Amino acid sequence: MSKKVVAVTPEAGFKEIAAVMGRWKVTAVPVVERDGHVIGVVSEADLLPKEEFHDHRPGLVEQMRRLDDTAKAGSDRAADLMTSPAVTVRPAATLARAARMMAEHRVKRLPVVDADGTLKGIVSRADLLKVFLRSDDDLAAEIRRGVVERLFPGSHDAVRVTVTQGVATVTGQVGDGHLIPLAVRLARAVEGVVDVRCRLRASAPAVHRS
Known part of the structure; x- marks a missing residue:
């Protein structure tokens, strides 16, 4: 895992989150409370509805079918944009388990947390592939x-x-x-x-x- 992790607080705004992702070249960031507990993850997929519905007002049927996306399109804080609870993994987990979790939940990164749920690092698909080197x-x-x-x-x-x-x-x-x-x-x-x-x-x- 990488111990150097970029994260945002629940109060972080949409543009701040997008800027952080762009600056650090990541596709998702953990959302952490002030004590370091991970409460969710904001990914590019969580931000895209804002652009998708920018000039397109969804009809009632589409709103009902895509409640989460339409809600995120109208949100501008990490607390409302994030996917929660976050899919996390413990530091002692094997790489095989981390890979299975990524595949099962269709995510590219997993926050690594201790028994108290405090952020300790992050593991990405690239980290999993390093073992083959x-x-x-x-x-x-x-x-x-x-x-x-x-x-x-x-x-x-x-x-x-x-x-x-x-x-x-x-x-x-x-x-x-x-x-x-x-x-x-x-x-x-x-x-x-x-x-x-x-x-x-x-x-x-x-x-x-x-």
Whole structure:
């Protein structure tokens, strides 16, 4: 997340909000009370009805169908323009969870708040994509350390992990074949991994002859 966040108060006017977005090149800003609590978010979509209905007076049917938009077209304060409650995320949330929330709520940015709802930062789509800039060597080291060595302590030396363009290939023999599906899931969950190709196989059990 980015800890440097531009926000507005509920009393901020329409032009002030538009100017802040333009100056900082953002598409949405959190609306915070004086104690830092996030109470909503104003996005470009919240401001557009003002322009849309600037020279067009909606009919009764259109007003009823688009109550929120027509109300925002006649508003000029953040408190009336914002979408509330804000969709927020905690600092400890995984990037995968943040991505799911953005997709589910169709938003481009999420304010990051603590347990009290106080603004701590903001995470954007660009922040989520940064994980895919991790080097292949870094990803391979994390898969080996956090997955292979943890799940297969007795046979991890027989496992080879390579990563090319974010795609991990795990090859070798392991003692417990039942853990192979779990290893694939954990490797795929490593932030920055694009895909996992599993070529692990279980060691043949020893045959005891009398």
